[in-house]
Amino acid sequence: MRVLAAFDKFKDSFSAEQACSLVESTAGEFSPNVEVVSCPLTDGGEGFVDILISKCRGDLIEVKARDSLGRPREAAVGMVPIDQLSNEVRSLLGLPESGKLAIIEMASVCGLGDLDLAQRDPWNTTTLGIGDLLLFGKEQKADFILLGIGGSSTNDAGIGALCALGLALKKASGESVDYPSPSTWADIATWDRSSIVSLPPLIIACDVDNPLLGSEGATAQFGPQKGLPPESVAPLENAMNEMVVQLEKVFPHASALAKSPGAGAAGGIGFGLSLVGEVKLVQGFELVSQWLSLKKEVNESDLILTGEGRFDSTSWRGKGPFEILSMAKRANKKAILLCGSLDPHLERKTQEEFPNHKFIPFAKSSWKLAKNLKHGPKLFREACRNIFEDLFKGTSLECPIVKEARFKRIRRLKKFLRPLPRRSNVHRYPVLKWFADTAYQRSFLWSFKGGPIQAALFWGIWISMLPIVGIQMIVVFFVSLFVRANLPLIVALQWISNPLTMGPIYFADYKIGMTLLKLIGVSYPKNKLLSPEYDWAEFSYKELLRLIDTFPPMFLGGSVLGISFGVSTVFLYKILRKFYKN
Structure with missing residues (x-):
């Protein structure tokens, strides 16, 4: 199921970006099969x-x-x-x-x-x-x-x-x-x-x-x-x-x-x-509609969620949420408007204009304005939770055992992702902190859309196979900037070559590289240390230094291995993503 979250700001309470993020996190509590597309709205103001x-x-x-x-x-x-x-x-x-x-x-x-x-x-x-x-x-x-x-x-x-x-x-x-x-x-x-x-x-x-x-x-x-x-x-x-x-x-x-x-x-x-x-x-x-391709997003979504702080007569003069409702009406799509308050004088007019849409004012009428503004995000999340509960009511997703199992998986995933760099904590990483300002300013490094993820999978796996231990983090950071890849994912992939796997990976790199050099007719001396027949009684410091000579074939083999695995992984990701969407 595809849900479009297109919210304007909730003035003096929380931003459009926060609203979209709350929808996304709340949807994740109910089903992993809900794809939330975030499109925060702006009329030229905040955000x-x-x-x-x-x-x-x-x-x-x-x-x-x-x-x-x-x-x-x-x-x-x-x-x-x-x-x-x-x-x-x-x-x-x-x-x-x-x-x-x-x-x-x-x-x-x-x-x-x-x-x-x-x-x-x-x-x-x-x-x-x-x-x-x-x-x-x-x-x-x-x-x-x-x-x-x-x-x-x-x-x-x-x-x-x-x-x-x-x-x-x-x-x-x-x-x-x-x-x-x-x-x-x-x-x-x-x-x-x-x-x-x-x-x-x-x-x-x-x-x-x-x-x-x-x-x-x-x-x-x-x-x-x-x-x-x-x-x-x-x-x-x-x-x-x-x-x-x-x-x-x-x-x-x-x-x-x-x-x-x-x-x-x-x-x-x-x-x-x-x-x-x-x-x-x-x-x-x-401008924002064209820039964000809102018409296309509305047409491709199964449910549209939109809203703002107060839906009143000014909203009818062409504000974002009103235009989103109109787009949904023309596309015959179901839309729900969440707002802090709805002008009671316009309630009937609004329902007549959009008979197939739903309107949910979530502010507490018994509370003062200041209290509603302070607790706005919490009230908004509760309203979103009610929407998704109604959406999945009567399905196995409501089973407590299944729900608890899903929450356990979510908690395990969060625990696994906790060590990875995020936009808010990139300055804490020993190597990445040197480039914290650069990383923070480039939003594509933190995007989990298809393009940045595919770039991170391909380049991350390729680099993890190369014999460049010690400088991988610096390399992947600059590669991320150049190819516009997701930084957390490309960093995580470098743990493919960890202390346990590094030996077998680099040995495979060397063997594949030497085989390729032989196939193309390039004569390259073998390193005796990497031969099973090597007599360790003859070991010398000079032989150890000769390991440096293995870098060219290892780099060649690592590139072949990395490109092969990278292409395969991206291909698999595309298949799974398509299957997940369907």
Whole structure:
């Protein structure tokens, strides 16, 4: 059975990735025959970079930047070769067939979730950090930059980002305005755009088409969500209007851009950046859908699980879970939506729109919001457990004896896997710790999809047969980077040649290598130490050193042996995987 887990974040409780992981682990409690395909969703907000990078051959790079309060922090920037993207994604983004794409997430430096409730105030937050990340993308020689702008805590029209890019603001006294937030706008007397750095073409992923100003603008619509008190909405709107008037003196097209669709997204960051460069807006979910091949995943799944923190009227405006339900409806697939709460005013409308889908709000109505948020993962897991219990009810899987036996197998497997490197503990391994940062940043090293597993099986078995004891771990690490193999598996396979098996394996390598050299007509001297007729009374240190001469035939034989076993194992893996899916 194939289950698609496609969740958005459960705001202030747990992430989309955690939700998908909880589904996967819960399904494993009931049957090994449930294949869970994880597709965390994002509209450009939290998890944007990680989710996109996990689905392609890209790298994560840690960058120092400033957060929305001007404090130093680290954020991840993704770098992706454009030729690794599908034709559909390239067409949507307007990209050529080659080049380099930088992926930046606004929430990584200006995320609302990173601020305490007392710190959430759009008057005092700034987008300086966005400018820091954009400069880094330019330094990395990116040909295009993709910016996801969901989940922001700012409402500064992108002025902070422009200052990081070189816009100089000064007070009447001549002092610089070092912290450009709406609270300091009144201090600005002069503007100097002469030092602004030019950027590569910028693509912004955004599901909002609000203008910058007015009742549908950034301040009125999104300010309260970011901590703006009701009595401060009008003053901040007035300050934003005055800012556009001032910008018009330096950027003649500012007023026109303020009225364009999407200018009010994320506090006006798209508006600010469009003043100084080429900016293209794309629908966030459409991009993620193409990037993750969601339509294909829905069509190939037997059950679709989706959801978010609260399913309400905003969900109906094109949010990820709503679109997943629509895809499932068109494909005639069964779907279940799990949400913290479902807007009671939309319950009937939702059921009428999706009569064959099921809706499960899992928050406890008797609990306060803070308690529900704190225990969100636990409540979500319980809801998932109920779904799978209903799914397998009446089958032998519910038999306590069978269930306990399955749990014992799972515990034994976990105990066996515990010594292997994981993304969270790779720094503890004597050799791998030298490359911990490199390993952590490359998500493909930890992927258990078919490609990385097959690469790990083939190359891991081949290398385990080679006479390179002592440097195997270093070799497999660099091979993993080059062939994009699963690191834990390729490391585990090196124990094929352990102290008990090393002698027979290397002897077989030598014999096969010598036989092959003889077959191709190459004369190579035999080593007497490896001959059963050797008279050990004649043993000398000189004869021991001659063992070095056995390396060429051993390497040749080990390669033949390793390639043969590697190809056979991959072939067997493909057969078993196909059988397991069916």
